[in-house]
Structures are given as structure tokens and as C-alpha cells.
Amino acid sequence: MTEHPRSDSTVFVIDDDAAVRTVLKVLFESVGLHVQLFASGNTFLEAPVMDTPCCLVLDVRLPGMSGLKLQEELIKAEVNVPIIFLTAHGDIHMAVGAMKAGAVDFLTKPFRNQDVLDAVYAALEQDGTRRRKEQSSSTIRERFESLSPRERDVVARVAAGVLNKQIAAELGLSEVTVKVHRAKAMRKMHAKSLAELVRMTDFAHSE
Structure with a gap:
């Protein structure tokens, strides 16, 4: 209708x-x-x-x-x-x-x-x-642009299916720090789940 x-x-x-x-x-x-x-x-x-x-x-x-x-x-x-x-x-x-x-x-x-x-x-x-x-x-792009370079590094790897331990090794960070960056990125992106964060990240990269 x-x-x-x-x-x-x-x-x-x-x-x-x-x-x-x-x-x-x-x-x-x-x-x-x-x-x-x-x-x-x-x-x-x-x-x-x-x-x-x-x-x-x-x-x-x-x-x-x-x-x-x-x-x-x-x-x-x-x-x-x-x-x-x-x-x-x-x-x-x-x-x-x-x-x-x-x-x-x-x-x-x-x-x-x-x-x-x-x-x-x-x-x-x-x-x-x-x-x-x-x-x-437009909102998703603006939120993605608000992420720090390190947060973007982390969420890009999360979206690619890389485990926290591997991300930590690749970026020279502790696993706890990786989790902190991921949590901050989720808050900034207003993502309700990891799957939603991945979808938003994929969209931002496709743009």
C-alpha cells in the first residue's frame, strides 16, 4: 500500500x-x-x-x-x-x-x-x-570517518574475519587493547552487534 x-x-x-x-x-x-x-x-x-x-x-x-x-x-x-x-x-x-x-x-x-x-x-x-x-x-560515512586511524585498522581486520589475537600480532598491540579499540569503534558507529559493525565497515569501504 x-x-x-x-x-x-x-x-x-x-x-x-x-x-x-x-x-x-x-x-x-x-x-x-x-x-x-x-x-x-x-x-x-x-x-x-x-x-x-x-x-x-x-x-x-x-x-x-x-x-x-x-x-x-x-x-x-x-x-x-x-x-x-x-x-x-x-x-x-x-x-x-x-x-x-x-x-x-x-x-x-x-x-x-x-x-x-x-x-x-x-x-x-x-x-x-x-x-x-x-x-x-551519509550517516554511516560520517561515523566511519570519526574513527581514529587505529580504530579503522582494527575494524577493517575484524570485518575481514581476523581474530583478536591475530589483529594484536599484526598491529603490535595487546589483545585487550584490540578489544578496547573494537568496542570504541562499535560505540562510534552505533553498531548494535559485531555483524552490524562488519556490514557498516564493508559499506564504508565500498563507498
Whole structure:
């Protein structure tokens, strides 16, 4: 089941038809979503980037840059905003291309309100999940960077399955000191178990 989006979620609507923009604004605001309207892709690109869960409801035919071209530019710029295409001028080839490039949905006008809302809810949930994963990854990296060089030496060997006695011999430490470094590293990493510490260490090294 799709979760109800957060109250700070924003839907960006890009459509050159003012009437369509108004209808969509009323629809999204009726379910508590924030809405920002744009008449072209260029005006959207010039707007400030919002750091909240969001998605883009995008027409295909636009003045200047087409909706499909805007999708391409956002991908190149690594802007990870989920896109829902909403158009009166789509075809199967267009829809397949848009979906292969990562669009959440490709809907046609005239549209059913519930179909649009379902697509927007799915897109916002997708964006929220991505943001939570990125935040978690960032937290792990920050915690790993807080370890001292010696703590990193110890946890790297722990993650590789080396026993405390062997770690002590390799690093010229006592076994007790190795255990102290490992315990400190677990506290700094907020690891609840040795297995979790190993997973976090592997992730930090993979990054």
C-alpha cells in the first residue's frame, strides 16, 4: 500500500496550458500537497532546488525544451526527481522511452484524477525512500570517518574475519587493547552487534 506523502511534499507541474496547471494545482492542494507551477522546462530549471520529497508532473509538448528532453537533461545533471508524464500527444514509442529512462508513469489527457493522484503518491514514496537511503548512507560515512586511524585498522581486520589475537600480532598491540579499540569503534558507529559493525565497515569501504 502506498503511504500518504509527508506534509512538506511538493509536486512540480510543468505544462504550457494554464487551464491544466490550474486544475492540477486544485487537485493536488485538495489532498494537502504543495504545488509549484511552470509553463516551460526552462523556467523550472531556473527555479531554486527544494530539498524535500518531490515529484514532477510533466507534459511532453512544451515551448522550447520538450518534456522528454527535460527528462534527459535532469538525468545528465543527476537530479533524481521522479517524473510522471501527462500528455495529450503521447504514443507507445514515447511512453516506452520515457519509462525506460526512469519515468514513474506515462498518463494521457484527458486524465482521471485518481490515476494522477495514484501516480503522484507512488512517485513521492519513491523519492522519500531514496532520500532516507541517502541519509542513512551519509550517516554511516560520517561515523566511519570519526574513527581514529587505529580504530579503522582494527575494524577493517575484524570485518575481514581476523581474530583478536591475530589483529594484536599484526598491529603490535595487546589483545585487550584490540578489544578496547573494537568496542570504541562499535560505540562510534552505533553498531548494535559485531555483524552490524562488519556490514557498516564493508559499506564504508565500498563507498
